Amino acid sequence: MSRRAAAAVLLAAAVLAGGCSKGEYVAPPPSATTGDVADPAAAADTLARLQTAIRDGDGDAASGLGADAAAGDLLAAVVANAAALGLADVTLRYVTETGRTSGAAGWDGQVAATWRVDGFDEASARIELPVSFAGHGTSIAALGGSGARLPLWLAGPVAVQRDGDVLVAVAGDAAQAERYLPAARRAVEEVRAVVPDRGGLVVEVPADAEGLQRALDTEPGKYAAIAAITAPVDGTEAAGSPVHVFLNRTVYDGLDPVAAQVVMTHEAVHALTGAVAARRAPLWLVEGFADYVALRDVDLPLAKTAGQIAAQVRTDGVPKALPAPGDFDPSASHLGAVYEAAWLVCVTLADHAGERALVALYEDVRDGTDLADALREHAGWTEAELTTAWQDRLAALPGVAG
Structure with a gap:
């Protein structure tokens, strides 16, 4: 017998046994659904008022939209943050309900938000932000939610x-x-x-x-x-x-x-x-070039800047190939050695062809040029020749050679 059928039988038995008469029986009210408490029009108006407060730098107006003192303080901070950061193109648009309710008048919705730091960002960032509404949508109880992106300027x-x-x-x-x-x-x-x-x-x-x-x-x-x-x-x-x-x-x-x-x-x-847009560039070039620039004017010995890869070479021998993408996983072991190895690939290229050639190679590959073509044009090498030269440099590191 299914659970639904069993429940029906038990209910019928209770009625027949006189648990309640037909005239006295009252079915329990259904649980409140999001539609019972959510008012999208009210939420949209509340968001429009917050957007205006941000545009006008009116912290008091924003604070007044908070469902309680803590929420009011957060919304006032959002206005202050936007002003301090110089945000432009700030928009807040109601999208939909999430199905989550809180009490008799609280509910969550998804809000499309855009913004950019004026003078720094070329285009606006765009996210969908969970927002907890109160008073059927006339006020805001919280910004953000579990498993969702919460930008720094909206967090406090x-x-x-x-x-x-x-x-x-x-x-x-x-x-x-x-x-x-x-x-x-x-x-x-x-x-x-x-x-x-x-x-x-x-x-x-x-x-x-x-x-x-x-x-x-x-x-x-x-x-x-x-x-x-x-x-x-x-x-x-x-x-x-x-x-x-x-x-x-x-x-x-x-x-x-x-x-x-x-x-x-x-x-x-x-x-x-x-670099974030360099989808075709190998990570050894992206990360190695960044370290090349970062370490270019740092007066540290190789024992410090390449100590981890030197220790790895002493133990395991010279790597057979340039660092692979999976080697750069943040949770990977020997991550420091991988970055040092990538740095030394770029140092090898700069020593061979010059810094300008390294920069040109990096920019070309970042923009989509095939690595083999860029290596040939800017360094006169194949990837195999680069690998060999890099391996020779690793073998000559302090603590490895001799």
């Missing part, structure tokens, strides 16, 4: 520091933002010394690992061991989609000043040279 108060074409946004107070600005400024200068005429740099610093996870919409722990990452703000690879540098404070703040600067410059190379 943000401190912003700007120096010309460098902008740093930090979850926290202004003093924290000031800590990262000099490194970002120097990073841009170091990139332009090698690859001139690039745009500005935006660095975002979430409060903690959870904030980074929400800003990038990643699974927990994916970047736990990574000091920084360069990524599209909205997670898309659409042409012109804003690309910013995101710091993992848990790791970055523990680095010594030299290492922290190398990390910042490495990520600035990615952001300023369009």
Whole structure:
């Protein structure tokens, strides 16, 4: 007998046994559905009012849209963040219900949001943001939700520091933002010394690992061991989609000043040279070139800059091939050695053909030129010849040779 049939039999038996008469029986009311509490028109109006408050810089108006004091403070902070960041093209458009309700008048909806940092981003970022409404849609209880991207400027108060074409946004107070600005400024200068005429740099610093996870919409722990990452703000690879540098404070703040600067410059190379869009470029070139620029003017011995790959070569011998894409997985073992190996590929190319040739090769391959063709044109090598020269360099590293 099915569960439905069994339930029907039990109900009939109860009625026949006199549990309640026909006139006295009242069916229990159905559970409230989203349609019972959701008012899309009210939600759309609330979002329009918030959008206007952001445009006008009216924190009081935004705060008044909060369902409670905490929500009001968050919405006021959103307005302040937008002003400090210089956001443009901010739009908030109601899309649909999610099916989740809370109490008699609370419900969740999906909201399409757009924005860009004026003077830095070529096009607007675009996401769908979960929003918890209250009062059937007349107020906002919360922004964001589990398993969804939550941009830094919508997550809470943000401190912003700007120096010309460098902008740093930090979850926290202004003093924290000031800590990262000099490194970002120097990073841009170091990139332009090698690859001139690039745009500005935006660095975002979430409060903690959870904030980074929400800003990038990643699974927990994916970047736990990574000091920084360069990524599209909205997670898309659409042409012109804003690309910013995101710091993992848990790791970055523990680095010594030299290492922290190398990390910042490495990520600035990615952001300023369009590396995220380099779909056909091998990762050894993308990552190796970024380290080439970051380490170009750093006065450190090879025992420091190539110590991990040297130890690996001593143990396992010289690699048979250039680093493969899977070697760069953030969770892979010997990740430091892989990056050092990629850096030495680019050092080998620069020593052989010159820095200008390396830059030209990088830009051509980034823009879609076949690696074999670019190597032939700019270095006069095949990939096999490059591999051999790189292997010879690895074999000659301190602690390996002799």
